[in-house]
Amino acid sequence: MSDVASAWAKAQDPVDDHGRVHPKAKDILKTMAPYADADGEVWAAVPVLAMECCCTERTIQRGLAVLKKCGLLIDTGTTKTWNSRVYPIYRMPLETGHASSVRRLAAERNAAKARSRGDAHVTPSADAPPTPMSPQGDTDVTPRGDTGVTLIGKGITQGLKPSASVRASEAAGKAWAAKAPERVAPVHVQRAWLAAIERSGETDDRLLSAVRACVARDPDFGRGKAMNLDRWLDEDRFQAWLPDDGALAQAPVVAGWSGPARVRSAVMEAMGAAGVASYLDPASWRDEANAVVAVTRIAADRLTAGAGPALRAIGVSVVVRGVGHG
Template sequence: MSDIAVTWAKAQECVDAKGVRDRNAKQTLVHLASYVDAAGEGWAAVGVLALEMDVSERSVQRGLAKLKALGLIKDTGRTKVFEKRVFPIYQLPLDTGHANTMRRIKAERENAQSKAWGDAGVTPRAGVGVTQVSPQDVASVTPTGDTGVTQIGKENTQGLKPFAGARACKAACEAWGDKAPERVAPRHVERAWLTVIERSGVSDDQLLGAVLAAVARDPDFGRGKAMNLDRWLDEGRYEPWLSLAGEAPAATASSVWDGPQDVAVAVVGAMGAAAVPSYLGQAQWDGERRVVLAFTSFAAQRLREGAGQALRALRVTVEVGGQRSVRHG
């Protein structure tokens, strides 16, 4: 399953030449997208899609046919044999259309504003000092396109300089891709990167440092559960790593965790050695209640999910902590 493909599918418009929306086709696209990989290729049995969509197989077949007509899915010519039946492998054109729903909303708003400031449909009368500019039959005039649609994957060849953080963004993609290449889609990452820089106020170097810290120390990479980098950025998962950017990983558990060592051992056993500096490094220990006070809600969630059973065996719970100066026991 690819989060990128599902996010893309939800943002597409399934509208025919007459402007009629096809909800069945849209539903088929979203469900099919949940079975493709990060490159947009995948297959699914018609019966499975029909069951998930709670419709007939004929409805799914109609939806697939409409999606082909709209260019939202393409037949690769390759097939998959499953339970003695042959299914086509489809390609979703992830490099076209809206990258996600928010981009579509922004594009539609910009389109509406553009139309509001344009020609209101009033044709000036000739002979009153009005010069008609760019008449419809002038072939050398390029009509204005949909300025709000980001065509992901299309290189800009008009001599424009790359955005200021291109170097840092590229380095982040390379670092993430070294451990989880299937979780990096550069154009999607670029879009998410620009959004983070614009909204958060962090610098490109700070964000790159957070990425490098996460790649080096997040135990999810060791367990093969790394997120898509663009989603990691969109959801603000970089924030806990900003304070760790540039820090060298601690050599031992005792150098970063001054609570009971059996707690650190339990975390290492359940999540790997990198979990101690990542999630216990800034945590507090409440000895009276036997509670690990994680520095962030993100760290607390990771500890509960990854080492909850091991900690419960020690009668230890995890909460979100307050100031580091408060310590008991």
């Protein structure tokens, strides 16, 4: 289940050929979103969607066509067979649009305020001719669509994007992925990290310490109930884990897959770099069993579903805490 995709889907407006929001297409998008993985990939079983959306399969097909035309579903070119029917696997472009309804409302309010103020503060007067940096033709000086919110997927805020913060957010993502790789979406983590630093005034070191302390001591990780890291940051959950004694917490950071190269090659071919980074890199290798030991049951399920045939072809199984996954 993807909380990130669910929040994103609720904030989007699928528009039909007549320029109107298509309510059934939006219902379909919201229904599909919880099934998406950390990369936004999801397949749509039309009969299931028809049942959950209380409509016909034909209505679902029309809604999917609207979503594809709007760019809210992108065909990956791969398919999934279920109950003898073949369905395309789509990717939800989580890096575009508003991340949530709350952020969309904030952006629209900021845009309305900007329009109400007009351009009195930026339009050159007759005595002051335009300069090359004037807002006239501002596509060269302002990010497109900068309504006062982060451009999702670009890592741009209306303040700054220091390289130290980017490195710190990457380290935080690796620490979190050591126990919950399915709860880390790097693009969203970087956006949430920069916003948290700007909002709280905390340093990168202290925020990274809070992440590491949470990974090491929060019992939710042991129960498989860890939050998405970007949501954890957005909700200021880090406040409870900030160091108060001057000592910065440390936690193991996943450097990469340490098992056989043939296993990495098989997963790379089947699932791509994102699959390797999310599910294989945090895993360990059990030589006597010729098995990949995933860090969570979800990670084991994803590896089995995405790369199971490729791994079985080289005699490798996937296990989690001693339980086989084939």
